[in-house]
Amino acid sequence: MRRGFDGLVARAAALTERAPPAVLGITGSPGAGKSTLAAALARAVPCAVHVPMDGFHLADVVLDALGRRNAKGAEDTFDVGGYVALLRRLRAGTDDVVYAPAFERELEQPIAGAIAVPRGTRLVVTEGNYLLLQRGRWPEVATLLDEVWFCAPDPAVRRERLIARHVAFGKPPAAAEAWVAAVDDPNAALIEATRDRADLVLGPDVLDDVPL
Ligand SMILES: Nc1ncnc2c1ncn2[C@@H]1O[C@H](COP(=O)(O)OP(=O)(O)OP(=O)(O)O)[C@@H](O)[C@H]1O
């Protein structure tokens, strides 16, 4: 059996033997490397598309109305029903093209129609924080995924990278640290508790082998 990233590519490619499109889920805490892994897999597996759960972040106009702007990233700040409906549509494989939303990090807002998933796509790689959460409508998500992989990097490395990414996208270092402590850390605790439900847990050795 191949190890490291090549082993993950082989396992993901094997899912495409079923039709219509297979859907692979990748989950893990904020900054765990989900988006990096999903993008790398979508490049490596033929006819694969990366569709992030992050595209279903509620827009600021709605978060303001709910009084939840300062909790962006928490389980109740996503349109989970929209995500479930998109996954169903993708699995059906009947549309000529399905357009998925993306999350724009500069704006910190979702953008509709940003990702095209053409008919003939063999693998959808979707990733996000709450794929295995057992509350609200989140359990519907896992029923639409062929496999779910959990990213489990070294916790200190994950937190450092997360803070660095907040800084890279404009937060002053102290504000980035405060945001991680107030928002990302509690979310991470919730997500870590879902690890046992995953089909595969990816540790630091394999995650360090993922091409950036
Ligand atoms: N193997 C790696 N080596 C170095 N940096 C990495 C590695 N994997 C991920 N990173 C960096 O760590 C940060 C977090 O990675 P990524 O954005 O993929 O995580 P995520 O799980 O999608 O986070 P979020 O939940 O916030 O969307 C990014 O800045 C990314 O470039």
Ligand SMILES: [Mg+2]
């Ligand atoms: Mg991400």
